[in-house]
């Protein structure tokens with residue numbers, strides 16, 4: 009999809025640079041061995057767009073997501089949110105207030121039920137207490153979690169249901185950027201299509217920036233832009 013000079017795109021929403029990777033490198037050192045996973049990666053992500061990051065296993069996709077979401081800091085270069093270095097914003101503030109992440113490992117609180125998982129995340133991001141439970145139920149419903157399953161501890165839910173609860177939790181945070189690492193990995197075709205539709209609405213109707221790491225061709229095809237990570241470089245396709 010192409011942006012017009014006025015900052016609108018084909019879906020009618022506005023676009024604006026929201027996240028910038030500026031000359032970002034990440035090196036891991038284990039013993040005497042140094043491995044450069046990202047080499048001076050620069051890219052500007054815009055609000056209102058959905059991006060796919062693809063690449064071979066071990067190419068550094070999760071590393072890139074960790075840096076962009078403030079979980080990890082680059083060895084050199086900077087990650088900028090709305091023009092400010094996230095180190096200056098504070099990694100904790102950036103993670104809690106401005107971005108939400110669906111991890112491959114989901115990180116659900118398994119002793120809590122689905123609704124509690126969603127509302128506890130809202131508490132951290134400062135969503136008004138009066139509306140939390142209603143919004144949690146709304147999102148879980150949207151993602152196909154039935155009322156009786158919402159009250160069960162997430163440990164008792166299937167892998168696909170847990171993945172959808174993790175997505176509901178991320179959506180509940182009302183942040184500017186949503187990161188997701190293989191968000192459809194545990195889902196069948198129909199459920200995956202539903203998730204993709206939710207992500208597209210989030211980008212195109214609500215003006216969020218959605219960045220998805222995926223091995224799925226279907227997910228990549230549904231995104232506005234695909235970026236390939238290969239030999240430490242991030243290469244836009246098309």
Ligand SMILES: Nc1ncnc2c1ncn2[C@@H]1O[C@H](COP(=O)(O)OP(=O)(O)OP(=O)(O)O)[C@@H](O)[C@H]1O
Nearest residue numbers: 036037038045063064065066067068069070071072
């Ligand atoms: N904490 C770490 N310490 C040392 N090396 C690491 C660390 N995290 C990742 N690596 C290495 O960095 C490289 C990139 O890993 P990363 O998990 O980012 O790749 P990926 O593209 O997400 O892989 P996959 O598609 O298999 O999930 C790999 O060689 C990995 O072994």
